[in-house]
Amino acid sequence: MATFQLELVSPEKLLLSRPVEMVVIPAAEGEMGVLPGHAPMIVALRGGVISVREGGQEKERLFVAGGFAEVGPERVTILADEATPVAELSRAEADSRIAAAEQEYLAAAAESPEKREAAMNRLLAMRAMREAAQAG
Template structure:
């Protein structure tokens, strides 16, 4: 049994495939979704989305914040970022994390900038986690 997983970003529909299972970072914690799930709409936080297909083979994406609408046969996700492992440039992500951490430590930014910087940090760490999963390079750097 399968369901359709669809990801929509500001660039349009970036992903639409039949999958067997989805795990995503919901506002209240990690959520597992299977076909025939009860209808639900909830908020998503930046993190790692995984899905299985082809008899249980697992795939991973780094996603930003947004919302998910779940029905018995569909998982529709609207997020500000969705990247496959091969789309992530590890060096650029590490640099973004370093800049965000430095800005937070300096405490010279206002509340709005702080929230935006923290969001960038969370998205960058999600990307690094997905990128390093296959290569075994370790976990993303710790935040302060």
């Protein structure tokens, strides 16, 4: 089956760089499947799980807290704010991070709309992390 190059980069390191058959990314507008030959685009990511498919099966699941994806016919580059293999997620840590994000959101109530939106996006990403930890 045809493949394309997938690269997943977080601020800490290059997490993944290899040919894959398909990737499903948590685009801001909803889940987005990418196959070889996809039309070029740049997509904002929300908190959620990236699913990597090889050999007709899901081979890897990674949680991302947000970021961007540059999609092209032969390459997908994901620039993630934070990325963690789903198997390494902890519900307890996710709950702790949700509590902190809720406090951040409450503190942003009197701030600009942009700061409130950023705080809400962080809270939603941490909720997605807890869901991924439970499903993982």
